[in-house]
Amino acid sequence: xxxxxxxxxxxxxxxxxxxxxxxxxxxxxxxxxxxxxxxxxxxxxxxxxxxxxxxxxxxxxxxxxxxxxxxxxxxxxxxxxxxxxxxxxxxxxxxxxxxxxxxxxxxxxxxxxxxxxxxxxxxxxxxxxxxxxxxxxxxxxxxxxxxxxxxxxxxxxxxxxxxxxxxxxxxxxxxxxxxxxxxxxxxxxxxxxxxxxxxxxxxxxxxxxxxxxxxxxxxxxxxxxxxxxxxxxxxxxxxxxxxxxxxxxxxxxxxxxxxxxxxxxxxxxxxxxxxxxxxxxxxxxxxxxxxxxxxxxxxxxxxxxxxxxxxxxxxxxxxxxxxxxxxxxxxxxxxxxxxxxxxxxxxxxxxxxxxxxxxxxxxxxxxxxxxxxxxxxxxxxxxxxxxxxxxxxxxxxxxxxxxxxxxxxxxxxxxxxxxxxxxxxxxxxxxxxxxxxxxxxxxxxx
Ligand code: PFF
Numbered sequence: 366x367x368x369x370x371x372x373x374x375x376x377x378x379x380x381x382x383x384x385x386x387x388x389x390x391x392x393x394x395x396x397x398x399x400x401x402x403x404x405x406x407x408x409x410x411x412x413x414x415x416x417x418x419x420x421x422x423x424x425x426x427x428x429x430x431x432x433x434x435x436x437x438x439x440x441x442x443x444x445x446x447x448x449x450x451x452x453x454x455x456x457x458x459x460x461x462x463x464x465x466x467x468x469x470x471x472x473x474x475x476x477x478x479x480x481x482x483x484x485x486x487x488x489x490x491x492x493x494x495x496x497x498x499x500x501x502x503x504x505x506x507x508x509x510x511x512x513x514x515x516x517x518x519x520x521x522x523x524x525x526x527x528x529x530x531x532x533x534x535x536x537x538x539x540x541x542x543x544x545x546x547x548x549x550x551x552x553x554x555x556x557x558x559x560x561x562x563x564x565x566x567x568x569x570x571x572x573x574x575x576x577x578x579x580x581x582x583x584x585x586x587x588x589x590x591x592x593x594x595x596x597x598x599x600x601x602x603x604x605x606x607x608x609x610x611x612x613x614x615x616x617x618x619x620x621x622x623x624x625x626x627x628x629x630x631x632x633x634x635x636x637x638x639x640x641x642x643x644x645x646x647x648x649x650x651x652x653x654x655x656x657x658x659x660x661x662x663x664x665x666x667x668x669x670x671x672x673x674x675x676x677x678x679x680x681x682x683x684x685x686x687x688x689x690x691x692x693x694x695x696x697x698x699x700x701x702x703x704x705x706x707x708x709x710x711x712x713x714x715x716x717x718x719x720x721x722x723x724x725x726x727x728x729x730x731x732x733x734x735x736x737x738x739x740x741x742x743x744x745x746x747x748x749x750x751x752x753x754x755x756x757x758x759x760x761x762x763x764x765x766x767x768x769x770x771x772x773x774x775x776x777x778x779x780x781x782x783x784x785x786x787x788x789x790x791x792x793x794x795x796x797x798x799x800x801x802x803x804x805x806x807x808x809x810x811x
Contacts, residue, residue, distance in 0.1 A: 370435060370709075371528025373605050378533040380618055383602050385536040385694025387623035388543070390476060391591045393691055396627035397567070397634035398657035399583050404574030405567050409631075411575060412584045413624065419804055420588040421620045422796040423757050424599055425789075426764040428616050431603025433776040437705040438462050438597030441604065445768040454767075458759045459597065463703050465752040466596035467722075470699040471729035472744050474520075477692035478512030479663055484685035487670070487678040502667065506734055513730045520696045521723035524704055525716040528605050532697055539690045546687045547626070551633045553680065559643030563636035566655075578811050585808045590749050591623055593695070595756035597702045604705075611781040613789040634661075641669035662688070700726070758805045765798035 373379040400408040434441035439459030446455045482501045489498040500508060523531045554560055574580050593599055606615070638648045638655060646668040650656050656665055670681040700723060707718035733740045764773065773794075777784045784790050 371605055372607055373533050374529055376610060376615060378529075378537055379602070379606050379610070379615065380622065381536040381540040382532050382694075382698070383599065383619045384622040384626075385540050386593045386598050386602065386698030387591060387619060387695075388540070388626045389591075389593075389691045389695030390473070390480075390688065391587065391695075392623065392627040393547075393630040393634070393688060394662055395587055396591065397631040398655065398661060399587050400631055401566055401635055401638075401655045402657060403577070403580045403583055404571035406570035407572050407575050408580060408584060409568075409628065410570065411580060412588060412627075415581075415584050416588045416592070416620060416624050418796070419585065419801055420592045420594060421617065422793055422801055423589070423594050423761060424592050424620060425613065425616045425793060426760050426797050427594065427597070427599035428603035428606070428612055429773060429776055430760070430764060430768070431600040432606050432608070432610075432612065432779075433772065435604050437604070437709050438600050438702060439706055440709060441600055442763060445763060445772070447767070447769070451763075451767050454759075455763070458756060458763070459706075461752065462595065462597040462756055463706060465748050465756065466598060466699045466702045467726055468729065468744055469596065469748045469753075470520075470696055470726050471733060472741060472748075473692065473696055473699065474513050474516050474726065474730045475509060475734060475741070476659075477516045477689065477696060478509060479659070480685055480688040480692055481516060482508060482512050483663060483667065484682065484689055486667075487681040487685075491678055502663075506737075509734045509737075510731055513734060514727060516692070516696070517723050517727045517730070519693065520700050521719045523693075523697045524700045524719040524723075527715060532701065535697070536694050539694050543687060543690045543694075544626070546683050546690075547629055547633065550680065550683055550687065551629065551636075554633055554637050554640060557636075557640040557643075559640040560636035561639075562642075563639030564632070566639065567631050567635040582808055582811050585805075586750060586754070589753055589757055591627060592620065593698060595753040595760060596699075598698045600760075601702055601705050602698065608779045612777055613781060613784065613787070613793075637666060637669060641665055641672075644669060644672040646672070754805055754809050758802050758809070761797045761801045761805070765794065765802075770794065 373382065396412075400406075400412070430441050430445060434444045436444065439456060442455035442459045443452050446452045486498050486501045489495075489501060523535050525531065526534070555564075589595060606612070638661070642648045646665055648656055648665055666684065667681065670677040670684070673680060700719065703722045704715065704718045707713045707722060708715050713721075733744060774785060774790065777790070781787070
């Protein structure tokens, strides 16, 4: 039968793991560019409201279900469903989450592979291997395939080691390093000519765009993707939290860390883009907007680093190390969702489950690499814009309409005995019952 379940050894361990899942390419790449193209600080303002008012309650829903059930997503949703019909719905939602997260990981691994390739590029140049550097930074199927395999191998390696020795240990090493590298890069970039224009583009609000529906849709999509919601990741991490832990506070800290790192990343990316502009690099696309897609990370920023001379080599190393760490702490949380299911439901050994599922994800990634143009955008759209918000909606319904209110309170009170009198219990049930589902649907149908 299945091995005994893992548990995070401390609040710090959980915080690093869960914020590691949340902080990823979505924060460092997605958030700053979304902000820049949606009215700067106006986006920030809406994002902060949505993140705390909608994403945080949805995050709490997953953490509470997970810790209550101490099980993978499918089993956990079934255990809070009292009737036959709701048990079937639980199965459908749980499996859709597992399939969605598998596909998210398959495209995430491709982009993460680029980050590793661009990390090796300055190293190769430093060591005088110009030809290798050229290969690393030239868009090609073979390069993408090689780095997908490498990235997935590292992800499988960490997940095979388990909750404490794999996820917690690595997240506790990598997340503090990420924060230090990010702050050092910000401090350096802000000293360069042009940086202040970038700060202005980021921090001066253009409130005329607040009424723009795309701003709301973008801000909500960003908040859900960034907090890794809807696909069972936070539910599974929640299932490894100790029963002594105060859930509302711990979940609040995860949201706060995620949001803070996104906001900090804006202080790096936008100033860096305007420094690039001051150095003669093109940062606007043909429609006059800031370049935001892959071009930003793999052409604008490397072009900037190239204008910086020797120091640029070290800045490039630091930047792509930051991106690689951010990707890795997110990818392990994605792989954990199907692995936890395979271990607990099918009694598979953890390392075997990680290897088998990791290989399946790698095969899907390679299929996308070989058919990039038709497939990549479709996979991103279906998983993050269609499936993820609908699953977030389903999780709210399960917690607020299907699960018994008393059981929820009992679960929260385990680590927070005074919770019944606290602000969280006064507001949160109403939020997940009415505000979150309605808001998610409105934004979804926009
Ligand atoms: N939150 C991650 C990011 O912002 O890049 C992405 C992510 C991780 C999405 C885990 C979904 C997931 F299950």
